[in-house]
Amino acid sequence: GDDDQSIYSWRGADIKNILGFKRKFSGCSTFTLEKNYRSTQQILSAATAVVEKNKDRKPKTMESANGAGDKIGLFETVDEMEEADAIVSALEKEINLNKRTFQDFAVLYRTNAQSRALEDSFRRQGIPYTIVGGIRFYERAEVKNLLAYLKFIVNMKDTVSLRRIINFPPRGIGLKTVDKCVTYAEKVKKELFEILPEGTKVGVRGKQCQSLTKFHDTIQKYNDLLKKINAGELARSLVDEMKVLNYYKNLNTPEDNERYNNVLELLNSIDAFLERKPESDIREFIEEVALLTDIDNWNDETNSVTLMTLHSAKGLEFPVIFITGLEDGLLPFYNAFNDQKEMEEERRLFYVGLTRAIEKVYLLYARNRRKMGLEYAVGLASRFLKEIPVKYLENISFNSALMRKVTTSNRGMKTKVKVTRSITLFDDFMVGDYVKHAIFGIGKIMALSGSGENQRVGVVFKDGLKKKLIVKYANLKKVDTPAIT
Structure with missing residues (x-):
């Protein structure tokens, strides 16, 4: 095996199985395979320069069978939205200049929540994509749950959304109780939501009756607030009152931590929408999500860009690789800062990402990345970028059609980004044009x-x-x- 690609300690993998193999089996012979038939020398040298900073590894000198190749492209962007735009721009140039197809590209990221900005940008541009080892952002259960809350608050006749959220997070309202409510609503010719406070008439007692009433009153409150507070404030307050984030936090599994982050990212997407359309409300946000997801049902995706986490990419290869979110706190992940073993695994993870590329690598980091609400955290370029010798890097300038004005708070570590579109191009189209x-x-x-x-x-x-x-x-x-x- 390759000790530099040991990246699954959280699944029980132990790098000592490789490093200590010869000590345990003293009679074995070691053959070091240093000829690489995938990546170019520029990519291999850059990746090796990073991973050789690890103490727990076997030294090796990798040699490419594919020549020197191009330098690694490096983008510095204003935020995660411009980061996504920069990838689209690079895709366009690679396709036009090098005659590539969408399936030649893979975009890698450290956490699943990072896919949201990428997916939104790809959908708007009509670029087909496939997520490996996961599902599309707006199709993830936790995202659909929160969207169902918002849809129902806007339209309290939406019984499909109501059924999805009435017992999420769990509040003791089972399927039998819901069926009783449906039967009673049909009998008295009322909407399902209207009869929720009438638990005793429905045939529900005790805590279930109280839960139905509390749920009804909370939803009604937020329906009344639709025109009184903005969409971002409404959604965050709702998530807080319904204890959605607490639910995932208390479960405290790696999967639920991902779900927690995805809920936060959906809230961030509402804020990003409001930056583009400050006068809009939650109804218009829901319409835009429906518009973007509707595009997927029509577009041909047999030839598509691959999106996936760095962990999912192991063992795969693509002509062109993009690695996004190269900021301290994302890659390396923040929980590795005070743990040498975890930091070394993060470094190996970056090595794996780089060496998925056959011909070209693009690295991207954002100076600001949305963390909560309208505030951004100042992004510090990943320490791994500083470990790559500059001779292997080519800085690429990029300016999005969306101009972003960044302001910094007094504390210096929080920023706000004001977004305006610098170029607006519309045309009158007709069928047959x-x-x-x-x-x-x-x-x-x-x-x-x-x-x-x-x-x-x-x-x-x-x-x-x-x-x-x-x-x-x-x-x-x-x-x-x-x-x-």
């Missing part, structure tokens, strides 16, 4: 739906590729020629 997309090339509009800034177009590009795109994000240009080449 030919358009040009930066990545997909020339195509013909076959369908239109919606209106205004949320208008969607169905376009057929070359080779029959079908895409549904949101006009305000796709930056389509009308062209006169009908030739699709």
Whole structure:
């Protein structure tokens, strides 16, 4: 085995099994395989420069069979949203200049919650993607639960959402109780939500009756608050009062810690939405999520970008790799700061990520990353980046179409980011128009739906590729020629 790729101690793996093998089996012979047939020398040398800082490892000098290769690209971005935009920009250039396809790319990150900003950006641009070892952000159970709360507060006739949230987090309202409520509501010809305080009439007693009433009153309160407080404040207050985060925190398993972070990330996505549309409410946020997820049902994903955690990437390879979130606290993860063994495993994890690439690596970090509400934490570039000799790095400048103004609080470690769009390009489209997309090339509009800034177009590009795109994000240009080449 390769001791530099031992990254699963949290699953019980022990690097000592490799490092101590010869001591335990003294008669064995050791063969060091130092010829690498995957990555270029630039990638191998950079990765080795980092991992050789570990004390618990066998020394080795890796040599590539694929030549020197390109330098590693390094992006510094304002925040996680610009980070996602930078990846889209690099994808566009790689596809146009090097004739790559989407399946040539993989985007790696330390935690599952980081996928949200990436997924939102990819959906807006119509870029197909697949998540390996996980599910799409808005399809994760904990995210769907919170969205169901918000949907029901907006529309209290949405019985599908009501059934999903009535006993989440668990409050002692079982399926039999819900069935009794449904039967009674049909009998008296009322909405299901209306009869929840009538527990005794339904045939429910004790704590279940109290839980139904308390749930009803809480939901009613937030429905009344819809026009009184902004969407972000409403959602955070609701999560707090329903003890959603406490529920996952108390379970205290690695899976529930991920769910905890995903709930926080959904709250962050509401705040990001409000930065783009300050006058909007929770109803419009729900509509945008529905708009973005609806795109998935139409687009062809047989050729797609791969998104996954660094742990899921072990054993895989791709022509081009992006590693995002390279800030202290994310990679290396914050819990490794005071533990040498964990820090060395984080370093090995970064090594694994780098060496998934066959031809090209892009590294990205954000100077600010949203932590809670409208506040951002100042991002410090990962110490691992500083361990890569500068001769292997190429700094790449990038400016998003979204201009972000950063302000710092008195304490210096908290920031706020004001977002405005510097470029707004809209056009009047009709069915039958030919358009040009930066990545997909020339195509013909076959369908239109919606209106205004949320208008969607169905376009057929070359080779029959079908895409549904949101006009305000796709930056389509009308062209006169009908030739699709």
